[in-house]
């Protein structure tokens with residue numbers, strides 16, 4: 001497998017960071033040419049008007065037919081309808097595979113789930129979990145079981161382990177083979193799959209090659225989706241490293257009903273991490289399995305509103321839940337969807353405050369804790385007199401603009417890639433906040449596709465240092481990175497070095513502030529978005545962005561830099577299968593009643609508004 005990876009461009013990448021080295025110039029040119037020849041990217045400049053979204057990260061139009069769009073293909077706030085339970089969908093999708101070669105099928109079994117049955121019948125499906133030793137009280141029919149929420153974790157030593165696994169040698173045929181399908185012993189061949197709400201249902205599946213034999217090396221990238229009318233989440237997948245994977249399903253008892261579990265094989269054996277991954281994309285829907293979640297007497301610990309101390313987890317495993325639906329909510333002339341009154345309330349515990357402000361027609365995100373929606377007044381009271389430093393890609397420009405327009409009530413059409421502004425509350429001019437936004441996609445604000453390598457530019461480093469060298473420094477830095485890195489770094493190994501350099505650069509700035517007796521800013525790391533639709537196969541595909549998120553966090557943590565993490569990857573994930581909520585790489589483009597990437601008029605922007613409120617939670621709660 002290793003032989004098929006991108007050859008390394010040089011033995012050591014450290015020197016690239018030293019921009020006075022003449023080799024760098026040569027190397028940059030070569031690499032830059034490689035970028036353009038390799039994936040045919042059209043350079044784009046982030047324009048300042050709302051119609052210009054196409055110019056940033058605009059890429060080749062790809063053939064998107066046959067793509068999976070779980071519920072959003074025909075997302076329309078006016079006509080969402082639940083179609084009948086169709087059981088055999090996955091078999092149709094799998095016609096091309098030699099089913100006879102799959103492992104022995106489990107005989108379909110009628111699942112009987114009734115409210116007062118003590119023994120959760122779904123456990124018969126879970127060959128992985130030894131229930132009997134985990135659930136000693138199962139036999140007690142009357143006592144409701146209190147369970148935990150699903151959670152995900154960033155592996156220790158993330159970068160080095162990822163590299164090691166990626167380099168794992170082939171040799172045996174089952175390590176050299178290529179995955180084309182999977183075998184989910186507990187689900188394949190079953191009809192009317194019914195699971196209990198509340199419980200965490202774990203399933204193991206195995207990668208199979210084109211002759212139906214097990215593939216025995218990890219690193220395949222599966223997209224998983226659990227979607228019902230009022231719930232959307234990404235079931236976490238764990239790579240066991242030997243061709244077996246495990247995923248977990250959980251639905252809160254309030255949301256019992258019909259769901260589809262979808263499994264897509266996007267990339268095989270870390271191929272999404274390649275410099276130019278598009279031609280390696282597999283992108284096949286392997287299963288769409290209808291699953292009924294039936295109410296069961298299991299209690300989950302109630303979510304509480306996020307406190308600062310909650311926002312330290314590196315990886316989240318949240319869900320979007322729906323609490324309203326206006327069936328006649330057309331797009332307005334200004335591109336907005338005002339489906340509920342602005343003060344339409346949140347339903348506890350899923351969020352707190354006015355849900356109507358999200359303009360999501362009832363959807364809201366929560367994770368291991370839930371979020372408050374900020375009114376303009378509350379947001380101003382919190383931000384007054386503060387200095388927030390934003391360091392990230394063009395998604396930051398969108399998020400800052402959306403926070404200004406939607407939350408703070410400041411009319412601003414666009415936020416430039418480099419700007420330092422003192423903004424005052426239009427309703428109370430005594431309140432001001434300072435926002436500094438510095439683009440990190442390229443050392444030149446008009447450039448693209450350098451990412452963290454921007455820090456190789458001495459002038460750019462000085463520009464950043466300038467904001468932290470005075471007697472007053474920002475009180476918070478909100479960082480993101482990833483999309484431009486996805487296009488720049490020739491291999492994972494190089495990116496790890498680049499991320500390590502970026503972390504040490506900031507650590508040095510922070511040390512400087514401490515030495516001058518100043519309190520360094522709090523650092524909020526906001527992970528990269530999950531790229532959507534056609535962009536799922538490109539240089540910044542979800543496989544690579546998820547790995548890059550892990551590497552950056554690993555390196556920032558190693559330098560003691562991160563105070564809070566906001567996992568925007570998880571937040572955007574359920575909406576990334578098509579371009580209804582994104583243009584591929586941005587979820588926060590300004591509302592506009594114009595033809596969108598997917599051919600429809602207008603687009604949904606609530607996923608980024610949610611991020612705006614989540615950021616305010618991180619900035620404002622104790």
Ligand SMILES: *[C@@H]1O[C@H](CO)[C@@H](O)[C@H](O)[C@H]1NC(C)=O
Nearest residue numbers: 061062063064065066067283
């Ligand atoms: C797109 O791909 C599908 C199947 O992969 C093929 O049938 C179709 O002709 C392609 N369309 C274009 C415009 O290339």
Ligand SMILES: *[C@@H]1O[C@H](CO)[C@@H](O)[C@H](O)[C@H]1NC(C)=O
Nearest residue numbers: 074075076077078079080327
């Ligand atoms: C939505 O449904 C209504 C009636 O059910 C129909 O008249 C209308 O054309 C539909 N709109 C779309 C966009 O399909």
Ligand SMILES: *[C@@H]1O[C@H](CO)[C@@H](O)[C@H](O)[C@H]1NC(C)=O
Nearest residue numbers: 082083227228229258259260
């Ligand atoms: C599941 O997928 C099928 C096929 O796409 C669709 O008809 C059905 O409405 C979906 N069910 C849910 C609950 O989303």
Ligand SMILES: *[C@@H]1O[C@H](CO)[C@@H](O)[C@H](O)[C@H]1NC(C)=O
Nearest residue numbers: 110111112113114115116117
């Ligand atoms: C399911 O269980 C209930 C209660 O134990 C029983 O009355 C019912 O007949 C069962 N249904 C099936 C289909 O087995």
Ligand SMILES: *[C@@H]1O[C@H](CO)[C@@H](O)[C@H](O)[C@H]1NC(C)=O
Nearest residue numbers: 127128129130131132133134
């Ligand atoms: C499950 O747990 C029980 C009790 O601890 C044990 O006897 C049994 O061997 C376990 N089964 C498996 C498959 O691990």
Ligand SMILES: *[C@@H]1O[C@H](CO)[C@@H](O)[C@H](O)[C@H]1NC(C)=O
Nearest residue numbers: 154155156157158159160161
């Ligand atoms: C992580 O790396 C450190 C240093 O190489 C090592 O001591 C530690 O055991 C590793 N931890 C894990 C969980 O691999």
Ligand SMILES: *[C@@H]1O[C@H](CO)[C@@H](O)[C@H](O)[C@H]1NC(C)=O
Nearest residue numbers: 206214216240241242243244
């Ligand atoms: C794969 O690894 C897991 C975890 O180490 C192990 O439990 C499982 O038995 C292995 N599967 C195969 C097919 O070797």
Ligand SMILES: *[C@@H]1O[C@H](CO)[C@@H](O)[C@H](O)[C@H]1NC(C)=O
Nearest residue numbers: 326328329330338339340341
């Ligand atoms: C649904 O949306 C329409 C259009 O914005 C609005 O006029 C109507 O009042 C809304 N209905 C409800 C029940 O909120």
Ligand SMILES: *[C@@H]1O[C@H](CO)[C@@H](O)[C@H](O)[C@H]1NC(C)=O
Nearest residue numbers: 419420421422423433434472
């Ligand atoms: C914003 O205000 C601060 C403090 O009053 C000042 O130092 C800074 O120069 C101002 N920035 C701009 C762009 O006006």
Ligand SMILES: *[C@@H]1O[C@H](CO)[C@@H](O)[C@H](O)[C@H]1NC(C)=O
Nearest residue numbers: 442443444445446447459460
């Ligand atoms: C930034 O790029 C533009 C256009 O490519 C160029 O004109 C300008 O000189 C560059 N600025 C710097 C500081 O390199």
